Amino acid sequence: MQQAFVDCWQTIDWAITAEATRDFTVSVASVVGVFIAIRGLNAWRKQLRGNTEYDLARRLMKAALKVREGIRTVRNPFMSNAEIDEAVRDQYPNDTAKNIPHFDSSTAVYNARWRAISDAMLDLKLELIEAEVIWGAGAKEQLEPLQKCVADLRIALSQHLQLRSKRPPPFEPDKVNEIDRIVFEVSDRPEKDDYTKRVHDAIENVQSFVTPHLKI
Numbered sequence: 513m514q515q516a517f518v519d520c521w522q523t524i525d526w527a528i529t530a531e532a533t534r535d536f537t538v539s540v541a542s543v544v545g546v547f548i549a550i551r552g553l554n555a556w557r558k559q560l561r562g563n564t565e566y567d568l569a570r571r572l573m574k575a576a577l578k579v580r581e582g583i584r585t586v587r588n589p590f591m592s593n594a595e596i597d598e599a600v601r602d603q604y605p606n607d608t609a610k611n612i613p614h615f616d617s618s619t620a621v622y623n624a625r626w627r628a629i630s631d632a633m634l635d636l637k638l639e640l641i642e643a644e645v646i647w648g649a650g651a652k653e654q655l656e657p658l659q660k661c662v663a664d665l666r667i668a669l670s671q672h673l674q675l676r677s678k679r680p681p682p683f684e685p686d687k688v689n690e691i692d693r694i695v696f697e698v699s700d701r702p703e704k705d706d707y708t709k710r711v712h713d714a715i716e717n718v719q720s721f722v723t724p725h726l727k728i
């Protein structure tokens with residue numbers, strides 16, 4: 513039995529065995545290398561997606577806050593003489609404020625102020641397109657309350673300017689009060705201003721949506 517084992521051992525072609533062992537080792541190493549590479553690629557993709565969503569969430573929140581600040585600018589009930597003169601010069605470069613009826617001066621100021629909202633809404637809509645690509649239609653739904661606030665302010669402002677230009681007023685007193693409550697900011701505290709609360713709630717809605725994506 514021992515002699516048979518010795519004979520078998522002596523007949524082994526160790527060169528072939530060594531080559532086969534080397535090929536097997538190389539194959540195993542290749543498989544392990546591919547596995548590690550795939551795991552690394554998946555981790556990189558996950559990190560890249562996380563960074564993309566974080567950056568998009570940050571930009572979307574920033575755009576929403578710019579809309580909020582634009583709304584506050586438009587609703588400011590105070591108009592300084594300097595603001596009126598600058599707005600009128602911009603809209604009527606060949607005239608001066610004193611040569612234009614008061615309601616036209618106000619219109620010029622509101623047109624100038626509204627540009628802040630227009631620019632902010634443009635940024636918001638651009639970010640929203642990407643948000644829909646990444647997160648689906650749910651992203652658009654989260655922005656609708658804020659967009660509705662802007663639309664309502666635009667309508668109320670148009671009606672307010674009609675009131676300034678027409679006598680007698682084209683609206684009933686209750687309607688006039690409703691318009692004024694939207695156009696003029698009474699307070700930046702939600703509990704003291706119904707429209708401010710609507711904007712505040714709309715911003716919180718956006719914030720609740722983007723906050724989970726602000727964590728990498």
